Amino acid sequence: MFFGLLLFVFLFTKQKSKLTFYHNLSINTSQLFILSFIMDVTILAATYLIAGYVF
């Protein structure tokens, strides 16, 4: 949930203006959220696999 939370903070603070960077690259807010969600799930899965292997 870290990246989802990060995106939430990003959208509701003054950092919102930075979205222009992504919009200029034709990436809309929904796509940004989906990307952050995929990254979130990937990192969780990797952590689960590594933790399972180590312990």
Added chain:
Amino acid sequence: MFFEIDNVELRVSSEHLLKGIYLKAETGKITGILGANGCGKSSLLSILFGSLSPDHKLIRIDSKPYLKPLFTYNIVKLLPQDSFIPSHLKINTVFRLFDVSWLDFITQFDSFSEYSNSTVKEISGGERRLIEAYLVIKSKADLILLDEPFTHLSPLYIEKFTNILKQEAKTKAIVMTDHLYHHIIELADDLYFLTNGCTQLIKDPVELENLKYLSSGTVS
């Protein structure tokens, strides 16, 4: 190709910031917007770009209505007033993302050649502004929106940037606003004045004196 925006209604704290807008931008032309601080120039550019949703708006391209934000069609780029590139990115990476040639840039601005591997936060505010303005104007887009592009630029950079702007305007529609009114008046093919939430097409810069935007005798 021509771009039109009208029927814009934008309320801020129940007050109408924009209510009677008509603006037309055309490929091969520079369209200037002038107006006092807080009159809604930046909001109008953001609405046209698609990052700000007003109560009502109608955007047409070649008379065909476009309902989704224009940036999703990959035909428009916006240079906002504030810096918009994440400061941790390397400068050459940003040029690659925007598909703009770094070599062409340093050919025109040779003092930047040492910054290829630097991050955005390592350069000065003026240099950062120049890079952002250059990236936006040189990007592959049909409509370019520039919000105060000359802010923080030194006179020499303004001169070079103005020449690039004239060159790019041959194949793109450019809408720009700035408080350096003499640059806007000189560059713009069409000039709009924004006041009380409405746009007014300016035929003669002297009208700006009558509208109390400039003091009497400034342009006449």
